[in-house]
Amino acid sequence: MGKGLGGEKAGCNATQIHSRKLPVIRQRLEADTAGSPSDGGPGPALLELQGITLAGRGQERLEAIKLSIEPGERVALIGASGAGKSSLLAVANGLIKPNGGTVLWQGAPPAKSRHQRRRQQARIGTLWQDLRLIEELTVQQNLNGARLAQWGWPKALLNLLLPLETGRCAAALEKLDLDQALLDRPVASLSGGQRQRVAIARLLRQEPLLVLADEPLASLDPRLAEELLALLLDYTRAPRALVMSLHRPDLLGGFDRVVGLRAGRVLFDQPVDQLAKDQLTALYASSL
Amino acid sequence: MPALVLIPVLLVLPQLIHGGGWELVGQFAMAAVQPSLDPVVIQSVISGLGTTAAMALLGWAGSMVLGVGLGIASSRTVWRAVLGRGAPAELIRKLLAIPRSIHELLWGLLLLQLVGLEPVVAVVAIAIPFGALVARVVSDLIDALPTGNLNALRAAGAPAGPALVTALGPPLLPQLLSYSSYRLECALRSATLLGVFGLGGLGTELRLTLQSLNFKELWSGLWVLLAAMVLLETLLGWLRHRWSMPNRFTKKAMVSGRQGQELVALGAALIPLLVWIAQSQQIDPGALLHWQPLPPIGPPHWVALAGLNWPSLVGNTIVLTGLAAALAVGGAPLLLLLVAAWPLGKLLVRGIWLLARLWPPPLTALLLLFVLKPGVPTAALALGFHNLGILGRLLLECAETADRAPEQALISGGTGPSVALLYGRFSSLARPYLAYGAYRADVILRESVVVGLVGATGLGSQLLEALSSFAWDQLLALVAVYAALTLLGEDLSDRARHQLLETSHGDDQSQEVGGAWR
Numbered sequence: 113m114g115k116g117l118g119g120e121k122a123g124c125n126a127t128q129i130h131s132r133k134l135p136v137i138r139q140r141l142e143a144d145t146a147g148s149p150s151d152g153g154p155g156p157a158l159l160e161l162q163g164i165t166l167a168g169r170g171q172e173r174l175e176a177i178k179l180s181i182e183p184g185e186r187v188a189l190i191g192a193s194g195a196g197k198s199s200l201l202a203v204a205n206g207l208i209k210p211n212g213g214t215v216l217w218q219g220a221p222p223a224k225s226r227h228q229r230r231r232q233q234a235r236i237g238t239l240w241q242d243l244r245l246i247e248e249l250t251v252q253q254n255l256n257g258a259r260l261a262q263w264g265w266p267k268a269l270l271n272l273l274l275p276l277e278t279g280r281c282a283a284a285l286e287k288l289d290l291d292q293a294l295l296d297r298p299v300a301s302l303s304g305g306q307r308q309r310v311a312i313a314r315l316l317r318q319e320p321l322l323v324l325a326d327e328p329l330a331s332l333d334p335r336l337a338e339e340l341l342a343l344l345l346d347y348t349r350a351p352r353a354l355v356m357s358l359h360r361p362d363l364l365g366g367f368d369r370v371v372g373l374r375a376g377r378v379l380f381d382q383p384v385d386q387l388a389k390d391q392l393t394a395l396y397a398s399s400l
Numbered sequence: 401m402p403a404l405v406l407i408p409v410l411l412v413l414p415q416l417i418h419g420g421g422w423e424l425v426g427q428f429a430m431a432a433v434q435p436s437l438d439p440v441v442i443q444s445v446i447s448g449l450g451t452t453a454a455m456a457l458l459g460w461a462g463s464m465v466l467g468v469g470l471g472i473a474s475s476r477t478v479w480r481a482v483l484g485r486g487a488p489a490e491l492i493r494k495l496l497a498i499p500r501s502i503h504e505l506l507w508g509l510l511l512l513q514l515v516g517l518e519p520v521v522a523v524v525a526i527a528i529p530f531g532a533l534v535a536r537v538v539s540d541l542i543d544a545l546p547t548g549n550l551n552a553l554r555a556a557g558a559p560a561g562p563a564l565v566t567a568l569g570p571p572l573l574p575q576l577l578s579y580s581s582y583r584l585e586c587a588l589r590s591a592t593l594l595g596v597f598g599l600g601g602l603g604t605e606l607r608l609t610l611q612s613l614n615f616k617e618l619w620s621g622l623w624v625l626l627a628a629m630v631l632l633e634t635l636l637g638w639l640r641h642r643w644s645m646p647n648r649f650t651k652k653a654m655v656s657g658r659q660g661q662e663l664v665a666l667g668a669a670l671i672p673l674l675v676w677i678a679q680s681q682q683i684d685p686g687a688l689l690h691w692q693p694l695p696p697i698g699p700p701h702w703v704a705l706a707g708l709n710w711p712s713l714v715g716n717t718i719v720l721t722g723l724a725a726a727l728a729v730g731g732a733p734l735l736l737l738l739v740a741a742w743p744l745g746k747l748l749v750r751g752i753w754l755l756a757r758l759w760p761p762p763l764t765a766l767l768l769l770f771v772l773k774p775g776v777p778t779a780a781l782a783l784g785f786h787n788l789g790i791l792g793r794l795l796l797e798c799a800e801t802a803d804r805a806p807e808q809a810l811i812s813g814g815t816g817p818s819v820a821l822l823y824g825r826f827s828s829l830a831r832p833y834l835a836y837g838a839y840r841a842d843v844i845l846r847e848s849v850v851v852g853l854v855g856a857t858g859l860g861s862q863l864l865e866a867l868s869s870f871a872w873d874q875l876l877a878l879v880a881v882y883a884a885l886t887l888l889g890e891d892l893s894d895r896a897r898h899q900l901l902e903t904s905h906g907d908d909q910s911q912e913v914g915g916a917w918r
Contacts, residue, residue, distance in 0.1 A: 202555075230558070233554075233555060238556065240552055249570050257566055260553055261559070265562055269565065271566070
């Protein structure tokens with residue numbers, strides 16, 4: 113075992129952001145977290161993957177993945193490209209059905225009834241690397257897109273024509289220190305940084321318990337990446353939780369746990385401050 | 401390269417000329433500048449145009465409703481989102497290929513035989529094949545959209561329907577509107593064409609005046625039609641611009657909330673307008689249910705059917721299609737090149753193309769018969785001329801949005817304007833243009849029936865003959881062969897287009913050509 117990477121060195125970037133706006137945003141997010149329902153005692157894991165396998169057909173393979181995410185945990189998912197990180201997240205949020213194994217959301221398997229299943233999925237928010245905002249729609253329409261699980265047809269159609277739930281959308285923007293005037297701007301007209309924040313604001317509108325983030329930092333400049341990471345770490349305090357795949361071991365410090373994936377298998381799953389350098393070397397070695 | 405076809409056509413031309421009607425052609429040309437201004441004539445022309453426009457608008461509206469509904473039903477993406485698999489989409493697609501492969505004229509004439517001369521016939525004749533075509537385009541457009549946003553909404557628990565509408569609706573809408581506006585222009589042309597075959601409106605007037613050699617009155621009708629077409633094209637162009645819709649060569653488009661509201665208001669205003677038009681034209685859908693007494697349908701005469709010269713019928717149809725397509729595809733860039741050095745030339749060419757577009761091919765064919773013998777080359781000239789107008793406009797649109805830097809570099813290096821245009825602009829457009837040409841060829845194959853009345857032109861002529869002699873067995877066999885041929889042609893042209901675009905462009909372009917151009 114080599115020297116631990118977490119805590120003192122690697123973690124400094126994510127937690128010690130020197131941004132003017134960040135303290136304010138953090139306070140707002142913390143207030144938001146405090147106000148949300150908490151289960152009080154040790155409830156079921158937010159997400160449990162039991163022996164997940166996925167046969168590769170154009171997608172990364174997964175083999176016998178076992179993983180459990182408890183409320184309050186912030187878990188980093190690392191591994192070389194093609195190691196299975198994206199597939200794992202897609203299985204976790206229900207987008208891909210695994211070939212074998214069981215996914216449990218808050219202790220329950222995906223419901224048979226469509227309605228129940230949608231309610232389960234609504235508790236899982238995903239932050240995509242490419243953000244997946246609908247370019248042609250306004251910021252407000254995009255934010256409201258996160259409520260479709262609760263809305264029926266009429267409201268979904270109305271959202272395409274009229275500004276709905278302006279107060280709640282404005283509140284979501286405000287938490288990320290974005291100007292309310294952005295609400296009726298098309299997403300296509302926003303800057304890169306604004307879009308990242310709008311994507312997070314959409315997550316807030318969804319009010320998920322578990323946040324899955326698929327390399328959200330990959331294409332960002334260092335300052336923005338650190339800022340975004342700090343925001344997500346703050347938002348996902350208990351009872352929420354975070355699973356984020358990322359490429360940069362130097363940003364691991366703010367996480368509680370790190371899971372190393374290699375060729376579709378979990379190579380290690382341990383607290384960040386116990387991560388050794390040679391483990392990282394082994395994770396990325398001969399991945400060519 | 402396709403322009404080379406002009407050489408054999410020019411070689412054959414002298415043999416075709418029978419020399420009888422030059423005087424008539426002269427009269428026809430002279431009448432262009434002195435159309436009849438008799439109030440009675442003008443009034444009848446205007447009322448004819450009203451009927452034609454009403455048929456076009458109603459047929460178009462019907463085709464859009466049918467097309468969008470069936471398009472959604474035949475989209476793989478939609479079925480995958482709803483059921484998890486796309487197989488039903490394939491089935492619906494295959495079924496829709498049949499109504500699509502039969503030209504609106506055939507639908508019109510068939511319905512005419514069944515229910516008689518009712519105003520609703522033309523509307524339904526346009527709505528059925530256009531609807532099936534729109535359905536294909538809509539499903540292609542939907543399936544070409546990236547599904548990332550859809551998956552994102554689904555993963556957040558959104559039900560399939562609202563997620564589809566929210567994620568795919570906004571990027572689809574501008575493309576759909578743009579395409580539907582082109583379809584409206586097509587509907588006006590088709591309604592005129594149906595009129596030429598006796599289904600009423602301006603087309604009927606045009607044919608009657610041409611057959612009675614009343615050229616001055618003919619030109620009154622033509623000028624009015626021209627004005628209406630220019631007005632429509634301008635209005636639709638303005639709307640496309642206002643809503644920043646893509647034209648057929650650009651993709652970027654935005655429709656946000658406010659424009660959405662305008663669209664809904666426009667759509668809502670359209671409904672009472674359509675109802676009013678339908679009432680004023682006495683269009684009664686119920687008429688479709690009252691079939692005329694048909695001549696007794698006996699057992700099919702297999703011997704007579706087999707006795708038709710099928711190889712020659714099919715062969716002539718293919719030759720006709722090839723000739724007309726080559727004339728149209730090759731003629732458009734050639735004409736542009738010829739007038740490149742002449743500032744007024746482009747305007748003139750534009751005018752000719754506009755006329756070619758709106759001028760129904762059977763009328764051109766009849767006009768050509770004044771001086772040419774009937775046959776495949778004559779029919780090909782008529783069909784080629786019409787499609788030249790359509791392809792030419794497309795090429796101009798294409799040339800105007802293309803990058804001019806290479807051309808300017810050539811001109812600044814002392815190259816002449818024609819050569820600069822050829823090397824600088826056309827070279828980069830060649831592949832997408834030819835790809836569209838491949839698509840157009842399959843439209844021409846379907847259209848070849850409309851010049852059937854020139855005689856001896858293959859399946860088209862035989863079909864018209866079978867229709868007028870109530871030879872139902874022959875008619876069914878011919879329609880089946882025609883449909884099969886069209887589907888085969890469609891498949892070939894799809895492959896050709898795919899290959900042309902694969903080798904030169906990325907997915908973006910091919911998706912554009914596969915979809916929005918139709």
